[in-house]
Amino acid sequence: MAAPRFSILTPVYETPADVLTEMLDSVRGQGFEDWELCIVDDASSSPQVRRILERARQRDPRVRLSVRAENGGIVAASNDALGLASGEFIVLVDHDDKLHPDALALVDEAIAANPEADYVYSDEDKLDEGGHHLSPFLKPDWSPERMRTQMYTCHLSVFRRSLVEEVGGFDADFEGSQDWDLVLKATERARAVAHVPRVLYHWRGIATSAAAGEQVKPWAFEAGRRAVQAHCERIGLQARVERDEKDPGIYHLEPELTDEPLVSIVIPTNGQRREVRYQEVALVGHCVRSIVASSSYENYEIVVVADSSTPPAVLEEVEAAAGERLRLVEFDRPFNFAEKINAGAARGEGEHLLLLNDDIEVATPNWLERMVMYSRQPGIGAVGGRLLLEDGRLQHGGVGFEGGLPGHPYYGWPGDAPGYANALKIARNLLAVTGACLMTPKALFEQVGGLSLDFPVNYNDVDYCLRLREEGARVVYDPDLVMYHFESSSRSSDVAEWEKEELLARWAAVTTPDPYSNPNLKEGMPHLGSPFLWARRRLRLRQRLAGAVAR
Amino acid sequence: MANNPTHAEVSQLPQPGERPDLAAELAREREEVGRLRDLLIARDAELGAARGKLAMIEQSSRRLGEAAARVPIPGATRLLQGLIRLVQRAVR
Numbered sequence: 001m002a003a004p005r006f007s008i009l010t011p012v013y014e015t016p017a018d019v020l021t022e023m024l025d026s027v028r029g030q031g032f033e034d035w036e037l038c039i040v041d042d043a044s045s046s047p048q049v050r051r052i053l054e055r056a057r058q059r060d061p062r063v064r065l066s067v068r069a070e071n072g073g074i075v076a077a078s079n080d081a082l083g084l085a086s087g088e089f090i091v092l093v094d095h096d097d098k099l100h101p102d103a104l105a106l107v108d109e110a111i112a113a114n115p116e117a118d119y120v121y122s123d124e125d126k127l128d129e130g131g132h133h134l135s136p137f138l139k140p141d142w143s144p145e146r147m148r149t150q151m152y153t154c155h156l157s158v159f160r161r162s163l164v165e166e167v168g169g170f171d172a173d174f175e176g177s178q179d180w181d182l183v184l185k186a187t188e189r190a191r192a193v194a195h196v197p198r199v200l201y202h203w204r205g206i207a208t209s210a211a212a213g214e215q216v217k218p219w220a221f222e223a224g225r226r227a228v229q230a231h232c233e234r235i236g237l238q239a240r241v242e243r244d245e246k247d248p249g250i251y252h253l254e255p256e257l258t259d260e261p262l263v264s265i266v267i268p269t270n271g272q273r274r275e276v277r278y279q280e281v282a283l284v285g286h287c288v289r290s291i292v293a294s295s296s297y298e299n300y301e302i303v304v305v306a307d308s309s310t311p312p313a314v315l316e317e318v319e320a321a322a323g324e325r326l327r328l329v330e331f332d333r334p335f336n337f338a339e340k341i342n343a344g345a346a347r348g349e350g351e352h353l354l355l356l357n358d359d360i361e362v363a364t365p366n367w368l369e370r371m372v373m374y375s376r377q378p379g380i381g382a383v384g385g386r387l388l389l390e391d392g393r394l395q396h397g398g399v400g401f402e403g404g405l406p407g408h409p410y411y412g413w414p415g416d417a418p419g420y421a422n423a424l425k426i427a428r429n430l431l432a433v434t435g436a437c438l439m440t441p442k443a444l445f446e447q448v449g450g451l452s453l454d455f456p457v458n459y460n461d462v463d464y465c466l467r468l469r470e471e472g473a474r475v476v477y478d479p480d481l482v483m484y485h486f487e488s489s490s491r492s493s494d495v496a497e498w499e500k501e502e503l504l505a506r507w508a509a510v511t512t513p514d515p516y517s518n519p520n521l522k523e524g525m526p527h528l529g530s531p532f533l534w535a536r537r538r539l540r541l542r543q544r545l546a547g548a549v550a551r
Numbered sequence: 552m553a554n555n556p557t558h559a560e561v562s563q564l565p566q567p568g569e570r571p572d573l574a575a576e577l578a579r580e581r582e583e584v585g586r587l588r589d590l591l592i593a594r595d596a597e598l599g600a601a602r603g604k605l606a607m608i609e610q611s612s613r614r615l616g617e618a619a620a621r622v623p624i625p626g627a628t629r630l631l632q633g634l635i636r637l638v639q640r641a642v643r
Contacts, residue, residue: 390595390599393602412603414607525610528621
């Protein structure tokens, strides 16, 4: 018999009969039929569990069953199930969860569309005790940075079997988070990762499931932290992994740099004065003072690109604040923000460039360490952070695209709002971050020719990030890098029609849809649009019809 | 970050020994202004938090309104249920 496309691995232990039956039915109800179900009973004491599994095996030759003589835990049972598998891909399904009837068909389609995909994941939701669907988790496409601060791919997860065997299967050192560890190890080597933006997996939040929260399996969350720490060490990311104090499912990367490369902070200015917190200040002076007073990083220079009209008193203020670190560049050409940045970047001698608006105030002492931690990592092209308005509301938590045009999802929300699925509290990849505070490796900046002069006012930062993506570099949002941004103090925030048209002409194919959003999200939140409703209606209809036929 | 006086402001302050009573008075007033400013900043932050929550609620209410507009027509559901009952009878 030829090896099947999919081997579904399901370790079973003391599963309630009705729940186990539903899981088995959801596998047998798959429209795509080229699968085998590899069940390992981890020495359940309940005779009912054994009876149900035996019956399932007798009814369907695709069900393979192994019974452990003694309980070995989830990792041992998962590895035993892996040993039974002969399929090209393995599919992880927990004993108390359910698959959408189209799950395997849609995963198969995704693999056919991307034959190099070694790992595939889908969206998911939860089932409550009454079987109601709750909390759909609508995920972005592959986001390696997010994977380090949140086990977001979770269910449904499908791996190429050869890759799982290559990385040694499930690791007992990370019992409870062995799946996260496996995803990290597999994706370090995967040729491609695919995402199916459909809810294909229903995770049951019963009392003994990790879906119910930390109190059920506290060790699992600590194992998750260790798994990410081990991953950081393998890939050379100079970070210490810490658990979030409030939310057990999210983690933070704290920089642990072995050295401090020179950073050139490029600040364009025209010397504008403005009231900040009821005191009139020259913005650039205020910005530079906050950098000098608040930064724990030592090795940086400040390149101020000042219009020739900048008042001398403002420049004196900047000189007094920055001292030896200051490189002053006079700009006497007609206004072009991109050109000013490029002029400053050319003068900077740092290994990393930090583009900074003059209406920014530093609020995180290790902001430069955080940015360097990411910026020095191979494959990363730009880093940005969480920017707050003067009254603490959110100004920027990453740039999102809708209809091909960029915007700031969650703009104006409370500064500590988590966003949908903790999007604002975790590191993640985006198509772009704002140029108001953006670090980039200088070599990459030069390689792509700096900011495009075709966008003299708006979108030069977005265009830059998209060009980085074209070069294969990722853009990262770090939620723990917090700054105040007194927003567009120096220029109008209006975007001209021609700017929108130019951006769409260049990038609509990449930004529509935004791969770091989800077709069922709008303004960063679940949107009950037609694709989502269609999926749910279809599922409910199938269930009712199946029930009618069974009766 | 603390807001320091500008160079111009510092140079206008009376020097020690020159009108000490006025200098002390100015220092007290400066302290009071600082205290009031801090209160205003704190109030702005509270206001910001409230405005932020309002923005969240407004967005959420807009989404719910859009979702409500998409609720299927009751007649269509009844028709579907009737079809299901027909299937059930046929199976029996």
